[in-house]
Amino acid sequence: MTQLNIAVAGAGMIGQAHIAVLSQSDRCTLSAIVDPSPAAVATAAQAGVPLYPSLAALFAAGKPDGIVLATPNHLHLPQALECMAAGVPMLLEKPIAATLAEGLQLQKVAEETQARVLIGHHxxxxxIMAKAREVVDSGKLGQLVSVMGSAQFFKPDGYFASGPWRTQPGGGPILINLIHEVHNLxxxxGxxxxxxxxxSNATRGFAVEDTVAINLRFASGVLGSFMLSDTAASARSWEQTSQxxxxxxxxxxxDCYLLAGTFGSLxxxxMRLKTYPRAEDRSWWKAFEVGVVGMVRDDPLKRQMAHFADVIQGRAAPLVSARDGVQNxxxxxxxxxxxxxxLVVSI
Known part of the structure; x- marks a missing residue:
């Protein structure tokens, strides 16, 4: 099978993660890097691919089969529009845009032009998520009642010293970290x-939150609670539990999530599962059947790139569409x- 040529725009941390995935892919190959920063020169040289200062320069030299946009949030809308105008499929890193208004504009163009856009909620x-969905859909938990979630971790002082913008509005864990959890939930x-x-910002005293307690109502009637903190010395976060x-x-x-239904919990x-064997035995005085759901762990970034190849070739619709990105x-x-x-905010 001929490998697809994939360019990566943005040679920062997440861009380099995509570059590493491409180096191991059997379906895609890194064809170019787009980044105007001097630091990108070494990255491109190490990868052995040409470096372009802009998307326009890349497209003038020859359009790739697809592109990963791993650039700063404020560039997502203009660069996505540029890719769609050029007819180049894209894997656009989350969030879809810097603001909801920009996200809606991007979604509108993507849907009107039927562009191939995959949003990078890896x-x-x-x-793990696929297996959890399978368990929920199977009915083993009964009717889903509630979900409890946690993303509690400790960001070191150097994280804020290296990026002082993170201490200001827009730099807290709600807008930086929570969007991952929203898609999972x-x-x-649903x-x-x-x-x-x-x-609260009581721990660090920055102009932005460091801890948030959240209640959620789902359209299905499920209720949820979520604890978010970047100053809690805790291992209850996806990164520190999922491996x-x-x-x-x-x-x-x-664990960082607990799903509970009328017959059991996951x-x-x-993937620890507790279920009642029979409807008539459901009681807090009765014992659960206890087990672990079997599954195989794998790198979601690698799987995302394979799915992007399917999207490019028209074999699959994007698992995370522009509409999903906007809703998150x-x-x-x-x-x-x-x-x-x-206030309670309706969505």
């Missing part, structure tokens, strides 16, 4: 219809609004 490609429980939240990113130390005895990512951003902005106003 956890959607996690085999939507995958597991669309979110209302949110409320309390936020999917080798950059993080992981703790296989910890903890993620350990909409929920995240609603949580920020709820924390600021103290």
């Amino acid at each position: 956890r959607a490609h996690s085999p 939507r995958m597991l429980c 669309d979110i219809s209302a949110v409320q939240a309390f936020a 999917e990113n080798p950059a993080y130390t992981t703790y296989p005895d910890e 903890a993620l990512p350990t 951003l909409r929920v995240t902005e609603a949580i920020a609004q709820a924390a600021k106003t103290g």
